[in-house]
Amino acid sequence: MSNTPKALTIAGSDSGGGAGIQADLKTFQELGAYGMSVITAVTAQNTKGVQNIHAIPVEMVADQLKSIADDLRPESLKTGMLFSAEIIEAVSSHIEEYQWTNVVVDPVMIAKGGSELLKKDAIEALKKHLLPLADILTPNIPEAEQLTGRKIENKQDREDAAKFLHGLGAKKIVIKGGHLPNENEPVDLYYDGERMIEFEGKRIITTQTHGTGCTFAAAITAELAVGKSPIEAVETAKTFIQEAISAPLHLGSGHGPTNHWAYRRKYQ
């Protein structure tokens, strides 16, 4: 048996290649994990926005999960765009049934251009079924506000939100700082029930940030697959995304994708 680390993404396809499944698989590959995917929805999408969404029937999502479980157990997995309550329930019960570990939940809700990637009525299902299974939950600030029902306006609010989400069952939480005002550095706040750690970054003023959230969570997932600790995984993911935003590819005319090979060029 090979001991090649395997990472799974359960997410939506982005035809433009910058976010979703495509960002996740590129990131897994860059960090040395064999990538596998379960597709929950197909989006017609480019750097200008999301033009259409086709949800995959829940039975087909379950079949993809089963095919992987029957043959290729992942060392870690991440969830991204899950779109509906029924897909969330199917994914959650599968994770429970197979007792999959190193579960990273990126609670994707809204795309950069404003399109809804998670139905409003699915937020409760996410809180009830998936959050308690999350080893690491990675909301951005608007997502943390949705999940807690509280406004986040300062550092104290962010710490309170992290504690609240821990209370809902997520074991570790990273509230990302990308959505802080431009004059603030993009500090990501990590909480594991005991420690609050700030992961610092340097804000780059750019439109080339399509897929930052997916890429960051995928880097954490890849690092967990190769055996790193959660804190080491977040640290590498922070450097990975900083590099990916720093060396943009300038593709398309809207929010361009990040550069998934920038980290390798610098560090490997």
Ligand SMILES: Nc1ncnc2c1ncn2[C@@H]1O[C@H](COP(=O)(O)OP(=O)(O)OP(=O)(O)O)[C@@H](O)[C@H]1O
């Ligand atoms: N302009 C930026 N400069 C440097 N780092 C950034 C910038 N924007 C986001 N980041 C970092 O990228 C990662 C993803 O954060 P962000 O808050 O953007 O997630 P997200 O909102 O889920 O992504 P998206 O906005 O693409 O949906 C975090 O580590 C964050 O600190």
Ligand SMILES: Cc1ncc(COP(=O)(O)O)c(N)n1
């Ligand atoms: C299929 C899909 N999944 C997720 C996102 C959000 O992207 P991100 O938050 O990483 O920019 C997206 N735009 N499309």
